[in-house]
Amino acid sequence: MKTILQINSSLFGEQGQSSKMANDFVDQLQANSDATQLIRRDLQAKPLPHLDGNRFKAFTTPAAERDAAQQAVVAESDALINELRDADIIVLGMPLYN
Ligand SMILES: Cc1cc2nc3c(=O)[nH]c(=O)nc-3n(C[C@H](O)[C@H](O)[C@H](O)COP(=O)(O)O)c2cc1C
Numbered sequence: 450m451k452t453i454l455q456i457n458s459s460l461f462g463e464q465g466q467s468s469k470m471a472n473d474f475v476d477q478l479q480a481n482s483d484a485t486q487l488i489r490r491d492l493q494a495k496p497l498p499h500l501d502g503n504r505f506k507a508f509t510t511p512a513a514e515r516d517a518a519q520q521a522v523v524a525e526s527d528a529l530i531n532e533l534r535d536a537d538i539i540v541l542g543m544p545l546y547n
Pocket of ligand 1 (some may be wrong): 459460461464465466467468543544545546547
């Protein structure tokens with residue numbers, strides 16, 4: 450089974466033009482492929498935090514010395530990295546914002 454990781458990033462969520470195009474593309478991809486698993490992330494609905502000092506400190510603190518909040522930060526980051534590594538196909542819904 451192939452895994453598709455789709456990341457939509459429009460400010461308008463599912464109503465964004467780039468989201469609609471990416472969703473259509475993935476629909477066609479799935480219709481023309483054998484079994485696929487889809488992981489769809491919408492950064493408007495569930496934003497990911499920017500790197501700041503506290504997050505950076507969590508990454509650079511040795512695992513055994515991290516407090517609960519730092520452990521949560523690293524666990525979320527590791528999960529996202531694994532999601533990217535495990536994906537066979539990556540689809541990015543990207544608007545043009547200058
Ligand atoms: C904050 C913002 C900045 C934008 N900047 C540009 C631009 O520099 N050039 C352009 O051609 N369109 C620009 N647009 C228009 C968007 O590309 C257009 O609204 C597009 O539909 C956005 O994608 P979305 O619907 O997936 O969010 C901008 C729109 C927004 C909201």
